[in-house]
Amino acid sequence: MFTSNGTRLHGSTFILLGIPGLEAAHIWISIPFSQVYLMALLGNFSLLIIIKMEPSLHEPMYLFLCMVAGADLVICTTVIPKLLSLFWFNDGEISFEGCLTQIFLIHSLSSMASGFFLAMAFDRYVAICHPLRHSAILVHSVVRGVGLAVFLRGTLLLSAHPFLLRWLPYCRSNIIAHTYCEFMAIVKLACAETRVIRAYGLIVAFLTRGLDFLLIICSYVLILWAVFRLPSKDAWLKTLGTCGSHICMILVSYTPAFFSFLTHRLGHHITPHIHIFVANIYILVPPMVNPIIYGVKTKRIREKVLKFLFPLKSWRTHPKQPSWNTFLHSLYSEPPGLIPHTVPHSLKLSVSKFSTPVKITKDT
Numbered sequence: 001m002f003t004s005n006g007t008r009l010h011g012s013t014f015i016l017l018g019i020p021g022l023e024a025a026h027i028w029i030s031i032p033f034s035q036v037y038l039m040a041l042l043g044n045f046s047l048l049i050i051i052k053m054e055p056s057l058h059e060p061m062y063l064f065l066c067m068v069a070g071a072d073l074v075i076c077t078t079v080i081p082k083l084l085s086l087f088w089f090n091d092g093e094i095s096f097e098g099c100l101t102q103i104f105l106i107h108s109l110s111s112m113a114s115g116f117f118l119a120m121a122f123d124r125y126v127a128i129c130h131p132l133r134h135s136a137i138l139v140h141s142v143v144r145g146v147g148l149a150v151f152l153r154g155t156l157l158l159s160a161h162p163f164l165l166r167w168l169p170y171c172r173s174n175i176i177a178h179t180y181c182e183f184m185a186i187v188k189l190a191c192a193e194t195r196v197i198r199a200y201g202l203i204v205a206f207l208t209r210g211l212d213f214l215l216i217i218c219s220y221v222l223i224l225w226a227v228f229r230l231p232s233k234d235a236w237l238k239t240l241g242t243c244g245s246h247i248c249m250i251l252v253s254y255t256p257a258f259f260s261f262l263t264h265r266l267g268h269h270i271t272p273h274i275h276i277f278v279a280n281i282y283i284l285v286p287p288m289v290n291p292i293i294y295g296v297k298t299k300r301i302r303e304k305v306l307k308f309l310f311p312l313k314s315w316r317t318h319p320k321q322p323s324w325n326t327f328l329h330s331l332y333s334e335p336p337g338l339i340p341h342t343v344p345h346s347l348k349l350s351v352s353k354f355s356t357p358v359k360i361t362k363d364t
Contacts, residue, residue, distance in 0.1 A: 012095060012096045012097075013093050013094065013095055013096065013174065014093075014094050014095075014096065014099050014174050014175070014176050014181065014186075015092050015093055015094075015174055015175045015176065016082075016086055016092040016093075016094060016176050016178060016179060016180065016181075017092060017175060017176065017177045017178070018083075018086050018087065018092065018178075018179050019179060019273050019276050019277060020177045020272045020273055020276070021271070021272070021273045022273050026086070026087040027087060027088070029087065030083075030084055030087035030088060033080065033083065033084070033087070033280070033284060034080075034084055036284045036285065036288050037076060037080045037084075037284065037288075039288045040072065040073070040076050040284065040287035040288040040291075041073070041076075041077075043287075043288060043290075043291030043292060043295070044069040044070075044072055044073050044287060044290075044291050045073070046291065046305070047065065047066070047069050047291045047294065047295070047301070048066055048069055048070070050301060050304045050305065051063075051065070051066050051301075052066075054304055056300070057300060057301070057304070058140075060119075060123045060138040060143050061120060061123050061124070061127075062301075063140075063143050063147075064116050064119045064120045064123060064143070064146075064147075065120070065294060067112075067116045067119075067147050067150075068113050068116045068117070068120075068249075068290060069290070069291065071109045071110075071112050071113040071116065072113065072286060072287035072290060073287065074105060074109050075105070075106060075109045075110065075113070075283060075287065076283055076284060076287045078102055078105045078106060078109075078180075079102070079106065079179070079180045079280075079283050080283075080284070082094065082102075082180065083179045083180060083280070086179065094181065096166075098181075099176075099181035099186065100161075100162035100165060100166060100181070101162070102180055102181040103161055103162060103165065103181050103182065103183050103186065104158060104159065104161060104162050106180070106181075106182070106283070107158045107161060107183060108154040108155055108157075108158035108159070109154065110209070110257065111153065111154040111157065111158060111204075111208035111209060112150050112151060112153075112154040113253065113286075114208055114209040114212040114213070114253075114254075115149075115150030115153060115154065115208070115212060116147070116150060117212065117216060117246075117249065117250055117253065118212040118215055118216055118219075119143075119146050119147075119150065120246050121215070121216045121219040121220065121246065121250075122219060123138060124219070124223060124243050124246060125219040125222055125223055126138060128223050128226055128227065128243075129222060129223065129226045153208070154208065157204050157207065157208060158204065158208075160200065160204075161183055161201070161204075164197050164200070165183070165186050165187070165197075168187075168190040168192055168194070168197075169190060169191055169192050170189050170190055170191065171191040172189050172190075172191055173189055174189070176189070177272055177276070178276055178279070179276060179279075179280055180283070182279065183201060184198075184201070187201075205261060209254070209257065213250075213254060216250060220243070220247075223243065245293050245294050245298055248289075248293045249286070249289075249290050249293055249294075252285060252286050252289050252290070252293070253286040253290075256278050256279075256281045256282035256285065256286075257282050259278050259282075260275070260278055260279045260282050263275045263278070
């Protein structure tokens with residue numbers, strides 16, 4: 001770090017304080033934090049292993065889910081070990097290079113996770129609005145291309161952050177009132193003009209998570225438009241049920257992220273310990289909750305988990321029901337007046353009210 005005339009003032013380290021005002025409770029706070037971290041590791045690794053080992057789950061939605069799980073694992077592992085070292089051993093010292101690395105990994109991988117959420121929303125849009133073309137559009141090469149594009153976007157746009165911060169003069173303090181290195185927390189320590197850097201941070205945030213969120217909303221508007229044109233409420237519920245897990249993941253991930261982003265720039269009246277606590281929730285909770293959401297709400301993953309834990313017990317207590325793809329295919333591909341066998345009984349009844357049976361005879 002340097003003074004305004006270019007001389008080094010505080011060496012090459014920053015000091016993390018943790019949660020200001022709650023230093024006496026750091027040990028107690030570390031207990032739920034460490035438990036959440038272990039659950040995040042267990043849940044995401046289990047998700048990756050199950051999807052890897054089960055060929056029937058090698059579909060676009062689950063492949064994008066693996067990408068989210070990988071990003072979540074790196075994000076929380078970048079932050080939590082150092083946080084626990086601070087809470088348990090009062091070791092808040094972090095090197096300048098380590099701080100910049102933390103900033104890059106947190107922000108770049110968060111933008112990647114946001115891009116993968118957008119890819120999952122696009123997958124749901126194609127599956128519901130264009131079911132007959134889903135397997136032709138989202139082939140594995142396209143999925144790999146989308147994943148690579150999201151990775152490159154996050155890497156290229158966020159790689160400027162460490163370089164911009166490296167050349168700032170820091171003559172105020174080397175103490176960071178936070179549990180990890182965060183972009184705006186470091187910018188506030190600089191004694192130079194930072195309006196350009198702040199503007200760049202805002203532009204990048206909009207081009208990644210902000211734009212992704214707007215496109216996700218647009219995709220769900222189109223999905224709802226298609227769903228409400230289906231012929232029965234049972235079809236509505238079944239179709240929307242396939243989007244429930246994704247919607248929950250978006251709410252869990254974006255809500256604390258937007259709160260943390262806005263309070264850093266606009267929420268000067270919010271006490272620091274509340275802001276920092278929410279910032280840690282943004283890092284910890286989504287990696288823990290996302291595998292649980294998909295494990296509980298997605299039947300195919302739930303069955304694989306139970307089969308892995310209890311291999312000798314059969315978890316199918318009823319005959320196999322038509323698959324989701326078969327159901328959508330029947331809704332969109334059958335001509336009016338013909339009731340496909342794969343459509344649920346309630347949907348058959350609703351269609352039969354408006355259909356006249358056609359008797360097919362052979363011409364002589």
